[in-house]
Amino acid sequence: MGSRVEVLNDGGFRSDGRRQYELRDMTVDLSQQGVADGSAVVTHGLTQVLVSVFGPREAKMRSQTMHDRANINVEVSVAAFSTGERRKRSRGDKRILEMAATIKSTFEPVVQTTLYPRSQIDIFVQVLQQDGGVLQACINATTLALVNAGIPLLDFVCAVTGGVLSTSPMLDLTLLEENDIPHLTVAVMPKTGKVTLVTMETRLHVDRFEEIFRLAGEAGKVIHAEMKAAVRERTGRLVGAMGSGPRPTGGDFEDDAMDGV
Amino acid sequence: MISFASFPVQPELDTAKHFSAADDAMDLDDEDFEVGGSKVTWPGETITSSQTYMRGHGTYVENEEVIASVAGTIERVNKLVTVRAIRTKYNPEVGDLVVGRITEVQPRRWRVDANSRQDAILMLSSVNLPGGVQRRKLESDELQMRTFFEEGDLLVAEVQAFFGDGTMSLHTRSLRYGKLRNGQLVTIPPILVRRLKSHFTTLPCGVDLILGLNGYIWVSKHVKENEQEGEEGFDAEAVYSNRNDHIDDSTRMAITRVANIIQVLASHWVPLTDALLLEAYEWTIENNTDPKSLLLEDVGDALVATITQN
Numbered sequence: 001m002g003s004r005v006e007v008l009n010d011g012g013f014r015s016d017g018r019r020q021y022e023l024r025d026m027t028v029d030l031s032q033q034g035v036a037d038g039s040a041v042v043t044h045g046l047t048q049v050l051v052s053v054f055g056p057r058e059a060k061m062r063s064q065t066m067h068d069r070a071n072i073n074v075e076v077s078v079a080a081f082s083t084g085e086r087r088k089r090s091r092g093d094k095r096i097l098e099m100a101a102t103i104k105s106t107f108e109p110v111v112q113t114t115l116y117p118r119s120q121i122d123i124f125v126q127v128l129q130q131d132g133g134v135l136q137a138c139i140n141a142t143t144l145a146l147v148n149a150g151i152p153l154l155d156f157v158c159a160v161t162g163g164v165l166s167t168s169p170m171l172d173l174t175l176l177e178e179n180d181i182p183h184l185t186v187a188v189m190p191k192t193g194k195v196t197l198v199t200m201e202t203r204l205h206v207d208r209f210e211e212i213f214r215l216a217g218e219a220g221k222v223i224h225a226e227m228k229a230a231v232r233e234r235t236g237r238l239v240g241a242m243g244s245g246p247r248p249t250g251g252d253f254e255d256d257a258m259d260g261v
Numbered sequence: 262m263i264s265f266a267s268f269p270v271q272p273e274l275d276t277a278k279h280f281s282a283a284d285d286a287m288d289l290d291d292e293d294f295e296v297g298g299s300k301v302t303w304p305g306e307t308i309t310s311s312q313t314y315m316r317g318h319g320t321y322v323e324n325e326e327v328i329a330s331v332a333g334t335i336e337r338v339n340k341l342v343t344v345r346a347i348r349t350k351y352n353p354e355v356g357d358l359v360v361g362r363i364t365e366v367q368p369r370r371w372r373v374d375a376n377s378r379q380d381a382i383l384m385l386s387s388v389n390l391p392g393g394v395q396r397r398k399l400e401s402d403e404l405q406m407r408t409f410f411e412e413g414d415l416l417v418a419e420v421q422a423f424f425g426d427g428t429m430s431l432h433t434r435s436l437r438y439g440k441l442r443n444g445q446l447v448t449i450p451p452i453l454v455r456r457l458k459s460h461f462t463t464l465p466c467g468v469d470l471i472l473g474l475n476g477y478i479w480v481s482k483h484v485k486e487n488e489q490e491g492e493e494g495f496d497a498e499a500v501y502s503n504r505n506d507h508i509d510d511s512t513r514m515a516i517t518r519v520a521n522i523i524q525v526l527a528s529h530w531v532p533l534t535d536a537l538l539l540e541a542y543e544w545t546i547e548n549n550t551d552p553k554s555l556l557l558e559d560v561g562d563a564l565v566a567t568i569t570q571n
Contacts (some may be wrong), residue, residue: 032528035448038348056350056378058364067426070378112321112330118426119378147304150349152319152330155305191305191328231303235332238347239301241530242453 007165007180015176016045023160023172023219024133026140028230030148036124038149042141044172046131049138051145052124059120070116072108074100076138078127100125103138106159106187106197112152121151132175133161135185135199140223147231156227157196158220159187162212164204169212171219184209186216190224193217303332308342317343351377351451351475353429357420358460360441360473361431363410369403371410373418376451376475379428383410387421387432389439391501409501415441417471417479437461443505444469444481447520449527451476455534462535466515466542472533480520482508517552518545525561531569540568 005015012019024045033039036052043049059065064073076096080088089096103125111121123145125138139159146153163173163183173183182204187197195217204212302308306329311322319331320342329335331346353359353375361373364380375381385406390396410416417438418431433439451474460472463483471479508516522541526533544567545555554560 037350058374058378058380116378118428147332148348150331150333150346152321153304154321154323154328154330156303189305191307192323228303231332232301235301235303235347238530239334242532 005176005180007177008168008170014170014174016174020168020170021215021219023222024174026223026226028144028227030144030230030234036145036149038145038147038151040141040144040148041128042137042144043129044133044137044140045174046129047133047137048127048129049134049141050126050128051138051141052126053121053142053145053149053151054124055121055149056116056119056151057122059118064120065118068117069113070111070119070121072104072111072113072121072123074104074107074123074125074142076100076103076125076127078130082127082130099135099138102135102197102199103142106139106157107142107146109196110154110157110189111146112154115152121146130175132173132178133185135159136161136172136187139185139187139197140227144227144230148234155189155191156224157187158190158223158227159185159197160216160219160223161185162216162219164208164212167208169208169215171215184212184216186213186220188217188220190221300335301333302329302335302344304330308335308344313340314342315340317341319344319346346452348450348452351375353377353381353420353423353475355420355422357474358417358471359420359431359475360415360417360446360471360477360479361475363412363414363416366406366410366412369406371406373416373431375429375431375473376448376477377429381418381420381429381431382424383416383418383431383433387430387434389434389436389500410440414503415446415479417441417473439500440502441471441479441481442502443484443508444479445516445520447478447480447523447527449476449478449523449533450530453527453530453532454478455532457534464515464519464535464539464542466519467512468515468519470519470535470538478523478533480516480523482506482512482516514552518542518555521552521555522564525555525564528561529565531565537568544568 008014027043029041033052036054038053039051041050056070059071064071076099078089078096080086123142125142127134136159139157143157160171161173161183162169162171163177163181165181182202184198184200186195188195308320308327308329311325311327314327316322316327319329319333320327321330327342329344331344333344333346336343336345359375361375361381363371364374365372369385371383373381373383385402386398388409390402416433418433419438420429421432422430424430454472454474454476462470464470467483469481469483519542522538523533541564544564550560
């Protein structure tokens, strides 16, 4: 590959100073965004994605309703300013449509859609900044937005990208690394360890696959801890706020009573 | 592979210990209300074993474990474990008072957006028509349905029943229900509206409130008891009118103030009660806060801090 940038230097550091298995800094913002039923902003390093979830609600198009479960509708839009070079993508862009379809098929087995027959869950994904691992950020943000909207899920879905430079596997690639080395995105459900998505657009030697796949699964658990902490913080705060007002049903004595049991 | 170990202990939640401890000697009086505590959970979190407990809403069973599927608080009634989500769509129950908006006029029925997972249905036979309560529905009524309700109209109604597919059916067969006017709609998360004795309240500042359980709240000009349309003089003009009465400036200010207070309380996730609203209203009058500046962050914070202290 004719890249001038060294993806992994002799000291074992990557171009942004990380080690091979080090993930980028992840931040999660679960605060209310407009009128959405649930929303989340997730950043992985310089990649930032905003997801808004609406629903379950009455399906806008009658033809899309299913009598036994809810229909999940995913729309992805990529901001023109999200890349280094300003570029407007149309809504019908094939790559974007494919990403929306990927997100949809990732979440269909995880969301308990059978609880909401004849309705529709709308997921609007907006990519605000891209620096590699866009799909991973989209999936993580969608999970958090769905949790935030109170939509029943079997488990969190945690996604990580991984790549292999000759024989050394790396996790959570930046755009620079994604351009240079073969990479794949893995989404796992940490509780059971089930994998809901593996996608790869580049060619990777079959002998290298197993290692990076296993590593990505492990990294998913790290991401899961991060997401769990954010959800716990947000839920705890809201529960606390609800309890702070005058409460019609008394229940404060409970905790003391339980300690004695 | 099935392992017979006792189910995993989660130190940060302490639910495991809690449930196993409560297993042998259950004292119902102490344990009916688990709401008070901070037993927060989230999707994929094991709550308990399915052999000793029944799963309720917000949970599912896998490998003989009851697992949460939503983020919220764990509640338990006897052997039934549920997770109440901190934020969801409105879940209708028969008898609930809701505020809704007409989205579609269909043969012999209206579709109503009621902030639920599906649009509600209001049958032509479930509304009071001009000419008395006992009047029969005629074919001409079907043809002039838009003179009663048309798309975009707001109404207050009660959940009457459910259809086979779970859609709710509404009715407005009471003089208190029907088309809404002279006011403003405020939307808040449904969980913040508690079930009350009466969801129609009048604040002393000349403002009527309708607290729809679906999170739609109607704030309007006060209508005096004796001016409400009586049983005898069921006046079609007034009930299905699309025109506002004259509203003077002070009433407009009061409506805006109440609407903004509701919005501020909702943004701080404070459950709504009329006592709380009244207290907040008095606070804004005392501090000479104009309705507009209520929406500023620091003013809202100060308001919520004051009223939640008491």
